[in-house]
Amino acid sequence: MTPDRDPVFVDVMDGLVQTSFTVIALLSRVAAEQDLSLTQLRTLAILRDREPKISELAAFLGLERSSVSGLVDRAVKRGLVRRHASGDDGRAVRVSLTPHGHRLAASLTDQVADLVAPMIGKLGTGDQRRLGALLVKLLA
Amino acid sequence: MTPDRDPVFVDVMDGLVQTSFTVIALLSRVAAEQDLSLTQLRTLAILRDREPKISELAAFLGLERSSVSGLVDRAVKRGLVRRHASGDDGRAVRVSLTPHGHRLAASLTDQVADLVAPMIGKLGTGDQRRLGALLVKLLA
DNA sequence: TATTGTTATACTCTATAACTATA
DNA sequence: TATAGTTATAGAGTATAACAATA
Numbered sequence: 517m518t519p520d521r522d523p524v525f526v527d528v529m530d531g532l533v534q535t536s537f538t539v540i541a542l543l544s545r546v547a548a549e550q551d552l553s554l555t556q557l558r559t560l561a562i563l564r565d566r567e568p569k570i571s572e573l574a575a576f577l578g579l580e581r582s583s584v585s586g587l588v589d590r591a592v593k594r595g596l597v598r599r600h601a602s603g604d605d606g607r608a609v610r611v612s613l614t615p616h617g618h619r620l621a622a623s624l625t626d627q628v629a630d631l632v633a634p635m636i637g638k639l640g641t642g643d644q645r646r647l648g649a650l651l652v653k654l655l656a
Numbered sequence: 657m658t659p660d661r662d663p664v665f666v667d668v669m670d671g672l673v674q675t676s677f678t679v680i681a682l683l684s685r686v687a688a689e690q691d692l693s694l695t696q697l698r699t700l701a702i703l704r705d706r707e708p709k710i711s712e713l714a715a716f717l718g719l720e721r722s723s724v725s726g727l728v729d730r731a732v733k734r735g736l737v738r739r740h741a742s743g744d745d746g747r748a749v750r751v752s753l754t755p756h757g758h759r760l761a762a763s764l765t766d767q768v769a770d771l772v773a774p775m776i777g778k779l780g781t782g783d784q785r786r787l788g789a790l791l792v793k794l795l796a
Numbered sequence: 797t798a799t800t801g802t803t804a805t806a807c808t809c810t811a812t813a814a815c816t817a818t819a
Numbered sequence: 820t821a822t823a824g825t826t827a828t829a830g831a832g833t834a835t836a837a838c839a840a841t842a
Contacts, residue, residue, distance in 0.1 A: 656778060
């Protein structure tokens with residue numbers, strides 16, 4: 517039980533978990549200020565450069581199709597997204613941002629940047645470059 | 657509108673956001689396998705080395721006291737935590753892990769480590785050291 | 797038959813407001 | 820009066836299961 521772990525590994529794991537909670541809390545705060553859930557914020561970000569089918573959006577978000585159906589309902593009701601037919605497949609529905617949704621998505625990105633800036637600013641430019649490169653490797 | 661941002665900054669921000677969603681999804685998966693919410697998993701982790709009052713736990717989690725009251729209710733019902741009087745203040749309630757809760761919390765940590773390992777393993781030991789140090793700076 | 801999306805239903809999570817018991 | 824916690828209530832978010840329309 518409870519295998520011994522490399523202390524370097526444990527440090528990275530703890531750092532990643534703590535950083536993730538911090539970043540997610542920050543994103544949730546930005547979302548909450550606009551009365552959005554974190555999932556709705558993610559959805560707007562995803563839709564900035566895509567017009568996915570409901571099932572594709574569900575895959576992006578890691579949710580069931582039925583959950584996304586309700587999610588889209590609420591976003592439509594707020595004028596952020598719209599549904600339209602998918603040309604090729606008569607069963608499918610594509611989701612896209614309205615102009616209002618586009619503006620909100622851009623504004624959210626700015627707000628996130630403003631909130632993350634003080635955190636990232638604690639690193640010098642060299643460290644920022646190094647961190648960016650390491651995260652790219654991690655996500656590869 | 658949409659101010660120009662330093663491309664290095666943007667890279668770090670994107671990397672942090674993407675990494676955070678990845679890590680949180682992973683934690684949620686571990687939690688879901690035990691029929692726990694992410695918040696319940698966090699709570700167990702917090703209680704591993706603390707016996708906070710309800711209001712302190714609420715502050716840790718960033719939730720209202722009433723939300724935490726229900727959270728603790730559900731955890732008590734599952735035999736993971738217990739409530740007890742706080743000695744000094746007759747109004748206060750302290751929350752602590754049961755032995756079962758302690759075992760589960762330890763097991764969850766192991767499962768998280770197992771799931772994060774492949775990700776961190778993509779970095780060599782030198783890179784792991786560097787990333788650990790950068791995350792510490794970021795969280796300072 | 798299989799797939800896409802929706803609907804019906806149920807439960808968790810969360811917040812706000814009102815309450816109680818202590819301080 | 821003020822604080823700690825609980826309860827009542829309401830809404831968002833999610834999943835499962837059953838369904839309609841299309842493939």
